[in-house]
Amino acid sequence: MKISYEQLKKISQDYGNSFYTFDTEQLKVNIETFTKSFTQRYPKVEIAYSYKTNYIPYVLEIIDSLEIAPEVVSEMEYDLATSIGANLQEIIYNGPVKNRASLSKAIINQSRINIDSLDELNLIVEVLAETQVNCLEVGIRCNFNANGATVSRFGIDVKSQEFEKAIQMIKDNKVLKLSGLHCHLPDRDLDSVEWRTNQLLETALKTFKNAPKFLDFGGGFFGNDFATPREDAVSFVDYARVITNLVKSAYPSPDDQPWIILEPGTALVANTMNYWTRVVAVKKIESRPIAVVDGSIHELSPNGRQSRNPTFHVQLDPSTDTPSEPWHVVGYTCIEDDYLSKNYLSQISKDDFLGYSHVGSYNIVMKPPFIRPASAVLELDRNGEVLNVIREAQTTGNIFSGFRNER
Numbered sequence: 001m002k003i004s005y006e007q008l009k010k011i012s013q014d015y016g017n018s019f020y021t022f023d024t025e026q027l028k029v030n031i032e033t034f035t036k037s038f039t040q041r042y043p044k045v046e047i048a049y050s051y052k053t054n055y056i057p058y059v060l061e062i063i064d065s066l067e068i069a070p071e072v073v074s075e076m077e078y079d080l081a082t083s084i085g086a087n088l089q090e091i092i093y094n095g096p097v098k099n100r101a102s103l104s105k106a107i108i109n110q111s112r113i114n115i116d117s118l119d120e121l122n123l124i125v126e127v128l129a130e131t132q133v134n135c136l137e138v139g140i141r142c143n144f145n146a147n148g149a150t151v152s153r154f155g156i157d158v159k160s161q162e163f164e165k166a167i168q169m170i171k172d173n174k175v176l177k178l179s180g181l182h183c184h185l186p187d188r189d190l191d192s193v194e195w196r197t198n199q200l201l202e203t204a205l206k207t208f209k210n211a212p213k214f215l216d217f218g219g220g221f222f223g224n225d226f227a228t229p230r231e232d233a234v235s236f237v238d239y240a241r242v243i244t245n246l247v248k249s250a251y252p253s254p255d256d257q258p259w260i261i262l263e264p265g266t267a268l269v270a271n272t273m274n275y276w277t278r279v280v281a282v283k284k285i286e287s288r289p290i291a292v293v294d295g296s297i298h299e300l301s302p303n304g305r306q307s308r309n310p311t312f313h314v315q316l317d318p319s320t321d322t323p324s325e326p327w328h329v330v331g332y333t334c335i336e337d338d339y340l341s342k343n344y345l346s347q348i349s350k351d352d353f354l355g356y357s358h359v360g361s362y363n364i365v366m367k368p369p370f371i372r373p374a375s376a377v378l379e380l381d382r383n384g385e386v387l388n389v390i391r392e393a394q395t396t397g398n399i400f401s402g403f404r405n406e407r
């Protein structure tokens with residue numbers, strides 16, 4: 001889709017000088033290609049979408065309509081899955097802190113809980129005893145540390161007595177049934193994926209006589225393209241080849257194979273959103289040209305630190321097209337480091353628009369209410385007109401409604 005200056009100007013008049021755009025078709029393509037890469041190689045594959053990566057309800061409803069299960073890590077996310085009408089039994093409930101109220105809901109609904117600690121297991125047993133539920137399948141999040149740099153803090157250490165104790169506690173409980181194992185690591189390289197797959201398989205072979213019902217390999221997959229190409233990119237097909245081959249060699253009999261569960265977040269949503277922001281001032285500091293935009297690094301980079309070149313530059317006056325000097329693009333906050341771009345070779349003028357692609361993963365959910373509320377999220381049609389307002393721009397009221405002044 002090509003968007004004109006006039007269209008961006010009109011949108012900014014209606015929704016503010018910074019806004020996100022979302023692309024439903026791209027989301028559908030991502031889901032289809034990711035899923036197919038695995039199902040073409042192995043019949044029992046289930047995809048669960050990681051809500052924390054981007055929990056815009058509009059996006060979740062599309063994902064739900066494509067029969068992708070929710071993967072949630074808090075009561076807020078659990079309730080969100082409920083409110084969009086997801087199948088409650090299919091919810092995968094992960095995370096290191098599950099409060100009693102949310103566990104109670106998950107148990108009554110027979111959602112799939114992956115246990116993160118012995119204390120959590122004790123709480124589950126306690127809550128379970130207060131219900132009429134007579135069979136609850138659970139998984140354990142496994143911690144396998146020893147893969148070099150990343151020492152994960154999540155799950156139960158498979159080499160510890162706590163792990164054995166958890167298995168025994170589940171066996172001894174008449175209602176609980178251990179149906180599978182889970183892991184997740186943030187590293188997206190193929191070696192790491194191969195390592196965790198082997199670790200989970202090794203643990204499963206030791207823990208279960210036959211194949212478990214499921215092995216959940218978590219998320220941590222690159223999307224299939226990037227704002228700037230990366231040498232370390234891994235294709236969906238390569239992830240699928242490594243995971244399914246290892247599972248098939250551990251469980252060769254088609255009659256005794258686990259379901260492979262995958263929990264992608266980034267791989268499905270990263271390239272579904274762009275961030276647009278308007279230049280409100282240009283100036284020179286020590287002869288370096290600076291464009292001040294009505295946006296901020298906090299809307300562009302989840303950790304508020306990674307500056308990069310814009311993907312799109314839509315100019316008020318396209319005749320000023322010749323790249324001239326390296327520009328810095330800076331935001332509205334009072335933080336010295338609020339640089340959206342550094343040394344961007346171009347010719348920027350006041351009122352130009354800059355667009356940054358690949359902002360669908362963690363950007364929306366990690367924008368702090370720092371200095372300003374968050375921008376609107378829009379869906380445009382093929383002609384660049386607003387089709388849907390997915391989120392209104394946040395208001396001051398949204399941010400301050402919970403604060404009280406009474407003394």
Ligand SMILES: Cc1ncc(COP(=O)(O)O)c(C=O)c1O
Pocket residue numbers: 050053071094095184186218219220221263264265266267361
């Ligand atoms: C348990 C779990 N599953 C899935 C994901 C999604 O990861 P990604 O966005 O890297 O695919 C995460 C992210 O932290 C996670 O913790």
